[in-house]
Amino acid sequence: MAQVVAISFGPHESLSSGVVSGTHRLGLPQLVWGDGAPWREANLWLLSRRNAGLEAETLRKDAQLVEAYAKWVEEESLSWHHFPPRKEDRVLNRYRRHLLNQRIVGKLAASTVTHRMRVVIALYRWLMDEQLISTKWPLWEDRTLGVRITSDFGLHRSINVTTSSLAIKNKRPPGYRLEGGVLPVSATLRTQILEVARSYAPFELFLMLACGFFTGMRIGSICDLRVGTLTNAARDSKLNGFVHLTIGPGATPQVHTKFGVTGQVIVPATLFNELLGYVESPRRLKRVSLASPNDRDQVFLTSAGRSYAAKSPGHGATVSVLMSRLRRDAAKAGIDLAGFHFHQTRATFATEVAETALRSGLRLNAISIVKDLLLHAHEATSLRYIRFVEDEKLKAEIGNDFSRAFLNEAVMAPHQ
Known part of the structure; x- marks a missing residue:
């Protein structure tokens, strides 16, 4: 299956006055087909976006959305440039129908469907602009829409945006829409999830799930926790049995948070003590010995000594793989976790x-x-x-x- 890999990239030949110029790119996401061949056109698009100043996290997410498209192309035994005369048979039109069906049956959230189609269209738009793909007929029809925007001071202005006939509107289904479009789980199911994780999954995943359920931290923050974060924890005399962890860009050490918010999260003392015990355990210390100097302070490391944090080069989709295995092991134990996602731990808390x-x-x-x-x-x-x-x-x-x-x-x- 197609996948995203992270590479370290530097220009081979870019001479100016006899001096090699260019910026060395660490952790540049690249797409590889199931047979090991790189998707060169898509990789050039990713590089161009990185050179244009796109944030590394945004680039990584876009690469994952294109990865989902590449996997679908392989599953359908299609070519990414399959554009016959009949519209219904073209690869982009078929992918659009696939996404709409996934939304209808509830396998994908409306926002996910919209974003996947938007990023794939952006890729093909760039390929056409760079003349890396050409067809005898247009891939879609563009139209210009006027969007009215109101500033914080109550001033109104209109801007023109270009959209395509293949774009999918973000139509939210009726019902509740919490963060990430997920719903909380019951206390009973939470206990079952943690029991299965402790029995079958790596101990790191069990601790991550416990942190999600009992602190409400996002997976990005959990994976970026530092030993110094635990060392600097503060106990609350007014709230017995809990400690405070400071996370965010303003914390020491810094811990990743969404939108760069700095604040304190509460951690039950029992979970906090278990984290402290894990930090000093032979299991983790063995992983620390394999880690790079920048990652040795990470609480959670893979068996190869790499950080689980998404910003780390070569991190892959380790947590996603562990969650898939957890669902499979739970099914063997008679527990249905087919629809369970990590972000539901935060919604439950x-x-x-x-x-x-x-x-x-x-x-x-x-x-x-x-x-x-x-x-x-x-x-x-x-x-x-x-x-x-x-x-x-x-x-x-x-x-x-x-x-x-x-x-x-x-x-x-x-x-x-």
């Missing part, structure tokens, strides 16, 4: 925090607590969890009232 905070009866306080503990950049994200908890409670009450009314009617009805 957030809803439990929201439930506890709402017991105070002050909604504004609840929003503030969720925002602080989850390190949300915007209160609107925190408000989703508050509304989710409130609506779930109301639905449960309505369901109970309906059940009681139905049972009373059944009891009172005359027997035939």
Whole structure:
């Protein structure tokens, strides 16, 4: 199957006044087909975007979206430049139908479908601009739309954007949309997940899942935790049984967070002590001996001594692979985790925090607590969890009232 690999790249010949010039690129994502051959055209596109100043994290995500497209092309035994006269048979049109079907059956979120198609169109648009692909007919029809934007000061202005006939609108299905489009799991399922992870998965994955369920940290932050982060932890005298970890670009040492938010997360003392024990364990120290100097302070390292953090060159998709194996092992144990994703650990923690905070009866306080503990950049994200908890409670009450009314009617009805 096609995959993304990270390479260290430097220009071979770029001479100016007899001096080699050019920037050495570390961790440049590149696409490789299942037979080992590089997808040269797509790789040139990725390099051009890196040279244009695109952030490394954004480039990595775009490469993963194109990787999904490349895997589909291989599964369908198609060529990436298959564009016959009939529109319905063209590779991009077929991929678009595939994505729409995945959205309908619920295998892919609406936002994921939109982003995958958008990035693939961007790739092919660049290929046409650079004359690396040519067809006898246009691949799609472009149209210009006017978008109205309101500034923070209430000023309105319109800008023109170009879209294609193959673009997919982000139509969100009805229902709740928490972070990442996932829903929390029950306390019972959480216990089962952790038990399966402890029994079958590497101990690192068990600790990562525990951190997600009981601290609410995102996977990117968990994978980037440092030993110094644990060393600098602060115990809270007002909140017995918990410690505070400071993460973000303003922390010492720095730990990756989404949107660069710096703040403190709470960790149960039992989990914190288990992390401290793991840091000094022979299992981790063996991995530290294989790690590069920059990664030796990482709490979690792979068996090859590499960081699980996405920003590390050659990190691959290790956590995704471990999660796939966990679902398979859980199925053997009779537990269905087919639809379980790591980000649901964060959603589970957030809803439990929201439930506890709402017991105070002050909604504004609840929003503030969720925002602080989850390190949300915007209160609107925190408000989703508050509304989710409130609506779930109301639905449960309505369901109970309906059940009681139905049972009373059944009891009172005359027997035939």
